[in-house]
Amino acid sequence: AHIESVGIPAVLxxxxxxxxAVAAQxxxxxxxxxxxxxxxxIQNRTDAEVRLLAxxxxxxxxxxxxxxx
Numbered sequence: 508a509h510i511e512s513v514g515i516p517a518v519l520x521x522x523x524x525x526x527x528a529v530a531a532q533x534x535x536x537x538x539x540x541x542x543x544x545x546x547x548x549i550q551n552r553t554d555a556e557v558r559l560l561a562x563x564x565x566x567x568x569x570x571x572x573x574x575x576x
Contacts, residue, residue: 524548
């Protein structure tokens with residue numbers, strides 16, 4: 508919310524496990540952040556698996572940034 512408030516487009520990337528927390532925090536802050544969810548968990552994945560998650564999230568992140576505001 509702060510980054511957006513100073514005019515910098517932002518996208519939150521987190522795992523599906525935290526979708527409810529994102530919604531609750533956004534509601535508490537009165538914001539509606541652009542966000543992209545990736546599969547959970549991350550910590551037990553191989554580097555190759557994390558790269559695949561990141562590759563899959565890249566287009567939605569770019570799309571959200573390009574449609575900011």
